Amino acid sequence: MVHAEVAQEEPCFEIEGFSLWYGENRALDRVTMRVPKGRITALIGPSGCGKSTLLRSMNRLNDMVDSVRVEGEMRLAGDPIYGKEVDVIRLRKRMGMVFQKPNPFPMSVFENVVYALRVDGVRDRAVLEEACERALRDAALWDEVRDRLGASALGLSGGQQQRLCIARALVGNPEILLMDEPCSALDPIATSKIEDLMASLAGEYTIVVVTHSMQQASRASDFTALMSYGHLLEFGPTPTMFQTPRLPETEDYIRGRVG
Amino acid sequence: MSEPRRSPEHVAHARRRVLLQDVAARAVVTVGGLGTIAAVSGVFLFLVVVVWDLFLPARIGEREALANPRAAIDARIVGTDEYVGILWHIDEDGVVRALAIDDGAPLSAVALGAEGVASTAAVSEPGGTACAIAFADGQVVVGEVGFATSFREVGDVDQSLRSLGVGERRAVDGELVERTVRGGFRLQRLDFRERSSVRFFADGHPVIALHRAARGADVVVAAIGQDGRVGVRRLRRDEDPLTGDVVMEWSPVAAIAVGRSASGSPRFVRLTDRGTNLAVAWADGTLERWSLRRLDAAELAETADLVPGNGELTALEVLLGGVTLISGTAAGDVAGWFVVPDDASPDGFRLTLGHAFPAEEGAAVRVLASSGRERIFLVGDSGGHVRALHMTSEKVLARVVSQGGELRALALSPPTDRVIAAGSDAIETWSFDPRHPEVSLTSLFLPVAYERYPEPAFVWQSSSGTDEFEPKLSLVPLVFGTIKATLFAMWMAVPLALLAALFTSEFLGARQKARLKPLVELMASLPSVVLGFLAAVVIAPAAQDAFPALLACVWTVPVTVVLAAQVFQSAPPAFVAAHQGWRLPLALLAVAVGTCLGMVSGPAVEALLFAGDFRLWLDGGLGSGLGAWVVVLLPLCAVGVILGLQMRFRDRLDRLVARGQPGWLVHGCGTVVAAAVSIGVAVLVGFVVHGGLGTHGPVDLREGLPIGAFDLSPFGTFDQRNALVVGFVMGFALVPVIYTIAEDALSSVPDHLRAASLGAGASRWQTAVRVVVPAAASGLFSACMVGLGRAVGETMIVLMAAGNTPILSMNAFAGFRTLSANIATELPEAAPGSTHYRTLFLAALVLFAMTFAINTVAEAVRQRFRQRAVEL
Numbered sequence A: 001m002v003h004a005e006v007a008q009e010e011p012c013f014e015i016e017g018f019s020l021w022y023g024e025n026r027a028l029d030r031v032t033m034r035v036p037k038g039r040i041t042a043l044i045g046p047s048g049c050g051k052s053t054l055l056r057s058m059n060r061l062n063d064m065v066d067s068v069r070v071e072g073e074m075r076l077a078g079d080p081i082y083g084k085e086v087d088v089i090r091l092r093k094r095m096g097m098v099f100q101k102p103n104p105f106p107m108s109v110f111e112n113v114v115y116a117l118r119v120d121g122v123r124d125r126a127v128l129e130e131a132c133e134r135a136l137r138d139a140a141l142w143d144e145v146r147d148r149l150g151a152s153a154l155g156l157s158g159g160q161q162q163r164l165c166i167a168r169a170l171v172g173n174p175e176i177l178l179m180d181e182p183c184s185a186l187d188p189i190a191t192s193k194i195e196d197l198m199a200s201l202a203g204e205y206t207i208v209v210v211t212h213s214m215q216q217a218s219r220a221s222d223f224t225a226l227m228s229y230g231h232l233l234e235f236g237p238t239p240t241m242f243q244t245p246r247l248p249e250t251e252d253y254i255r256g257r258v259g
Numbered sequence B: 001m002s003e004p005r006r007s008p009e010h011v012a013h014a015r016r017r018v019l020l021q022d023v024a025a026r027a028v029v030t031v032g033g034l035g036t037i038a039a040v041s042g043v044f045l046f047l048v049v050v051v052w053d054l055f056l057p058a059r060i061g062e063r064e065a066l067a068n069p070r071a072a073i074d075a076r077i078v079g080t081d082e083y084v085g086i087l088w089h090i091d092e093d094g095v096v097r098a099l100a101i102d103d104g105a106p107l108s109a110v111a112l113g114a115e116g117v118a119s120t121a122a123v124s125e126p127g128g129t130a131c132a133i134a135f136a137d138g139q140v141v142v143g144e145v146g147f148a149t150s151f152r153e154v155g156d157v158d159q160s161l162r163s164l165g166v167g168e169r170r171a172v173d174g175e176l177v178e179r180t181v182r183g184g185f186r187l188q189r190l191d192f193r194e195r196s197s198v199r200f201f202a203d204g205h206p207v208i209a210l211h212r213a214a215r216g217a218d219v220v221v222a223a224i225g226q227d228g229r230v231g232v233r234r235l236r237r238d239e240d241p242l243t244g245d246v247v248m249e250w251s252p253v254a255a256i257a258v259g260r261s262a263s264g265s266p267r268f269v270r271l272t273d274r275g276t277n278l279a280v281a282w283a284d285g286t287l288e289r290w291s292l293r294r295l296d297a298a299e300l301a302e303t304a305d306l307v308p309g310n311g312e313l314t315a316l317e318v319l320l321g322g323v324t325l326i327s328g329t330a331a332g333d334v335a336g337w338f339v340v341p342d343d344a345s346p347d348g349f350r351l352t353l354g355h356a357f358p359a360e361e362g363a364a365v366r367v368l369a370s371s372g373r374e375r376i377f378l379v380g381d382s383g384g385h386v387r388a389l390h391m392t393s394e395k396v397l398a399r400v401v402s403q404g405g406e407l408r409a410l411a412l413s414p415p416t417d418r419v420i421a422a423g424s425d426a427i428e429t430w431s432f433d434p435r436h437p438e439v440s441l442t443s444l445f446l447p448v449a450y451e452r453y454p455e456p457a458f459v460w461q462s463s464s465g466t467d468e469f470e471p472k473l474s475l476v477p478l479v480f481g482t483i484k485a486t487l488f489a490m491w492m493a494v495p496l497a498l499l500a501a502l503f504t505s506e507f508l509g510a511r512q513k514a515r516l517k518p519l520v521e522l523m524a525s526l527p528s529v530v531l532g533f534l535a536a537v538v539i540a541p542a543a544q545d546a547f548p549a550l551l552a553c554v555w556t557v558p559v560t561v562v563l564a565a566q567v568f569q570s571a572p573p574a575f576v577a578a579h580q581g582w583r584l585p586l587a588l589l590a591v592a593v594g595t596c597l598g599m600v601s602g603p604a605v606e607a608l609l610f611a612g613d614f615r616l617w618l619d620g621g622l623g624s625g626l627g628a629w630v631v632v633l634l635p636l637c638a639v640g641v642i643l644g645l646q647m648r649f650r651d652r653l654d655r656l657v658a659r660g661q662p663g664w665l666v667h668g669c670g671t672v673v674a675a676a677v678s679i680g681v682a683v684l685v686g687f688v689v690h691g692g693l694g695t696h697g698p699v700d701l702r703e704g705l706p707i708g709a710f711d712l713s714p715f716g717t718f719d720q721r722n723a724l725v726v727g728f729v730m731g732f733a734l735v736p737v738i739y740t741i742a743e744d745a746l747s748s749v750p751d752h753l754r755a756a757s758l759g760a761g762a763s764r765w766q767t768a769v770r771v772v773v774p775a776a777a778s779g780l781f782s783a784c785m786v787g788l789g790r791a792v793g794e795t796m797i798v799l800m801a802a803g804n805t806p807i808l809s810m811n812a813f814a815g816f817r818t819l820s821a822n823i824a825t826e827l828p829e830a831a832p833g834s835t836h837y838r839t840l841f842l843a844a845l846v847l848f849a850m851t852f853a854i855n856t857v858a859e860a861v862r863q864r865f866r867q868r869a870v871e872l
């Protein structure tokens, strides 16, 4: 059930009756959801309910999985995501993705950040350097790595690596940033840094963040969506969701976790 | 149910059982592990032990003097029979006498000359029994010292002989009786065979020096008369095939007009090269070499000086093989000389100094004697010092001092296991074991001066039809062949296998992958003997004719594929996205079209670059080296031009497309232009380097060098079984090996890296090249190294398809012989314990060292990269 406040927001990304099967196994069941533009949307729900699947469907990373079959529609700023005529690569360039586990490439910090530009064929060093600095500043990492741009990204700490991955996702000015449990592998200090970062990015970027931490969802998001067994249960403004959820299941889930 | 099991007794029992299992498991693992290590070390140790013997020095035993002073006096030549039981000597009185070598007991004797006429000179062939003896009355006798051998059973011999042990010998009635291993008795009696005598110079003039050489069934005899004249006669030996009667007939004397460059009487005369070369030498070292190709028209081929400066030539002998002359001087220096090809000389050869052995004692060399089995010879000087030397390796094998008075004659027994010195007072013998004098680290891995080779050379030529042949055991051609095979196979296999692995791991779905991977791996189960057979019998003959077309395909196929890809990629994105499934069929179509183009343009390419006939062109008979330069330079130029054009014109092309020109047209034209420009540049550079079309410029890539020296030119005479064919087929055998490991390495790159890359908007290809390949680099490297190890050790394919020619040519169209193929071909026929046999084991050790080095490098690199892999 979707709260009215959500419907009032201008949508950035629309999901319309979207179902997904892994082989015979239905992982998403007619999910319909409009991600508000310029806001942070938290996606919560029990393990295995399909949060990651939904997120990965949004930039078609599930194409990597052989047995996947989908139904329904998704749109980014009105452009269809699924469909025969869609150029997936161009589409993905409009989105940024951050994963649960920090996954920098085995390259230098600099090359990691500008990867998206490199694959676009940008070769102008000045352009790359400027974009790199901007993305690293946006990701609040610039001061920590400005002296070691040439060093291997694998030498950074876990928190730094994750912010590097965020910088990597930001460098192409994505319309939407998809984050799948970006803090689950991090300590509380690194986590709070990333949360601050998300807060500073809100407004400029639309963010969808999957999280298992109720505190994080309540602290850092504008809207919260609860999923269960492939369904979208409830989707509303974060304060309402945490204080006066409409569905008893939502209440149970939030209390159970928080308690 | 679980309660009683938890009782203390049960726990104790269970613990005891676990403990026991632990101990048992540990014992099994330890024994198995140690056993494996022991087995491997055992094999290695065995190899080392067999090889070790190669490098041991020669052995010489204690001096043994024979107790027959009469026999020793004034011997001219000595020798022994095959079994080294009888010693014979031809003395100044013209009698050949035999005696038992064990106790000096005299056996029979045969007088060769007329009663009471003393001999003036005598010679025998190296280590052999063929002799020529000259007498004071002008007679020359030729023949062979032989032994009439008969066998008796125990019942047929005298009572006193029955007590003889096996191998024991006794002189009885002028015969030597030996108890054989089978218990019977072998009786040997001296016998002078094939005897023929002639008054050498028609006027009965005495001969002071002579020599003989076999020329087919005939014997050529050259002699110096007392007055300094030199003559040559030939003893024809005709055997009636029906009756078996032998007719021997002497040709008239062919007088040789020696002395054009020296004064006085010549002192030495020697025949070399089966009597086709006559060397006449004077005491001052001057040597005239006469070509005796026609006896009646001898020609002076050259004059040489064997003793530079004022020295005196005191001995001249012929080494086994009849090619090398050994000279000895009054100063004690010894040298080996042989002819090498020389276009400036009248007969096309020139005598050169091959090996020099500096004097040790400073006493004049008196006697030289060659072994009949190996390139070993004895040198005896006026001080009684006797040295055994090996000519080719220039090693001093043994030194002994004779105490039998003035040295008269020296000999090595036919098996080269005994040194015999006949002095004025006694005959002495030493047991001798030269071991493996021709092998040393330098002879195995550095160039060696062989007879008739103008330069020291690397040669592997082990098989010997006769004892006269000198085995040449350089491992360099074999190591070179191994490297060549590996290079060509890797050049084929690595790109193919890596690309196939990349394709399967990055571009195929799980289901297709599950089907394709086992299929490729199945290729590995093709026995390499089948591949070798295919290569030798099917592919080599087919490739022979199709070569120019294949060469054309090398260029047309990539160009059409790239062109097709460009055109496809520059179609509208929507179209590309909608027709992703067409990629593979389109690529295959492009390959087919490219192949057809290549086939069609083959003859044109042949006509244009290779003067119309590729194989003749390779021989160097036709056209210029330009074609080769173009072929070599084209890939470089193509890469350079394409990179250059990309950098320079890409933006402009993009702008063109942006302005509404059809993308496929722009990019297609770009590709065609790049191809044309690279061909143009290649031709141009070829011209510059080569110096013009139609002429043989200063650099021709086809120029070859003689066998035995490195020839790094990639082009040369065409052999049907060549490196390209082997490379192709061995590459086929390596593909599954490299593919499997490479595919595993690529697949083990974590998916989250791929997801990150794809999520950043990279295409699959970009993801593969920029992220997956670098992340899997160590695994890919390991794959290549394992392939390399396999290539180095591969045997059957190279054995069957490489032509087995141990040459040092990088020529892609020539064959080679690898260490492994060499071992496989030659080990079965090598006599166990022989030099050849042990050298083959050494080849195995070298092979082992090579694979070991490769694997070590591979492992080291893997370890270095593993660190990084862990962090991913």
Ligand SMILES: Nc1ncnc2c1ncn2[C@@H]1O[C@H](COP(=O)(O)OP(=O)(O)OP(=O)(O)O)[C@@H](O)[C@H]1O
Pocket: A022, A025, A027, A045, A046, A047, A048, A049, A050, A051, A052, A053, A054, A065
């Ligand atoms: N590649 C895949 N192939 C088959 N089934 C999959 C695959 N990925 C996920 N699934 C299944 O789809 C369902 C949803 O998985 P998903 O990863 O989206 O859950 P999640 O909500 O992200 O859980 P978590 O909170 O533990 O990350 C699960 O039942 C899972 O087993």
Ligand SMILES: [Mg+2]
Pocket: A051, A052, A053, A180
């Ligand atoms: Mg998840």
